[in-house]
Amino acid sequence: MGMVTVGSGARRYVAPKVPCRTESTRPLPPFRPIAEAQFDLRFSRRRVRLRIYAPRPRRDGCGWACRYRIDYPIGLQSAGVGDTSMQALFGAMRGVSRALYGSTQFKSGRLAGDRESRDLIVPATADLPGVAPFPF
Amino acid sequence: MRVIGEHEFELSDSDQKVRARVYEPVLERDGSWTSYVVIGAPFSCTWPGGGTTSLQALTSALKILSIVVYSAEGYKRGKLGWNGAFGGELGLPAMHLFLDVAPYPF
Numbered sequence: 316m317g318m319v320t321v322g323s324g325a326r327r328y329v330a331p332k333v334p335c336r337t338e339s340t341r342p343l344p345p346f347r348p349i350a351e352a353q354f355d356l357r358f359s360r361r362r363v364r365l366r367i368y369a370p371r372p373r374r375d376g377c378g379w380a381c382r383y384r385i386d387y388p389i390g391l392q393s394a395g396v397g398d399t400s401m402q403a404l405f406g407a408m409r410g411v412s413r414a415l416y417g418s419t420q421f422k423s424g425r426l427a428g429d430r431e432s433r434d435l436i437v438p439a440t441a442d443l444p445g446v447a448p449f450p451f
Numbered sequence: 452m453r454v455i456g457e458h459e460f461e462l463s464d465s466d467q468k469v470r471a472r473v474y475e476p477v478l479e480r481d482g483s484w485t486s487y488v489v490i491g492a493p494f495s496c497t498w499p500g501g502g503t504t505s506l507q508a509l510t511s512a513l514k515i516l517s518i519v520v521y522s523a524e525g526y527k528r529g530k531l532g533w534n535g536a537f538g539g540e541l542g543l544p545a546m547h548l549f550l551d552v553a554p555y556p557f
Binding site: 348349350351352365367369370397398399400401402403404405408409412436437438439440441450451 | 453454455456457458459471473475476502504505506507508509510513514516517542543544546547556557
């Protein structure tokens with residue numbers, strides 16, 4: 316785009332169009348996370364990083380799997396599974412919730428969200444109400 | 452934007468499926484994150500789930516989806532279903548505020 320000539324012969328600047336966000340249903344690259352967060356670990360300079368990856372069809376053809384990874388010291392790699400990609404996403408969120416709120420680091424008060432909040436953004440599963448009062 | 456989660460609901464009075472999609476969180480110009488939820492007809496709605504991190508945006512989107520489907524009139528009347536069953540579980544957890552109507556906790 317740039318400079319264009321208008322009817323009177325004068326030239327004026329026309330801003331280039333911002334490309335619109337187009338929809339795509341192509342599978343995402345397998346190793347790029349779709350969601351990430353980092354949590355503070357008190358009394359340590361270390362931060363605990365969480366990554367959730369895009370759901371993908373399972374190799375055995377039975378439904379979908381959504382992988383997630385939580386770094387040291389929790390140190391977990393697992394996946395949520397389901398009949399649909401949405402169920403796999405929810406399954407991954409449940410797994411992340413149980414791993415974070417069920418960790419010794421959270422129970423001892425060392426694992427914290429932003430501004431030292433106990434809420435780690437992730438909703439707590441129904442089986443953790445006494446430990447983490449942050450329901451879905 | 453890419454679809455990261457898809458789920459289909461059924462209507463008791465129609466062969467038409469209701470498709471729900473959640474899109475990958477995207478970074479906005481102001482530094483916040485947004486993950487969109489799009490639900491097809493008869494809902495025909497698009498909702499943004501926002502947050503300061505991609506995880507928070509995704510969590511918001513999943514919560515919005517749950518709220519919209521379990522609070523729908525069609526669900527309360529038993530017209531919205533999943534896997535051949537209507538008025539029950541829609542294959543997704545319900546938010547804690549709706550557990551009296553839909554006892555399917557996260």
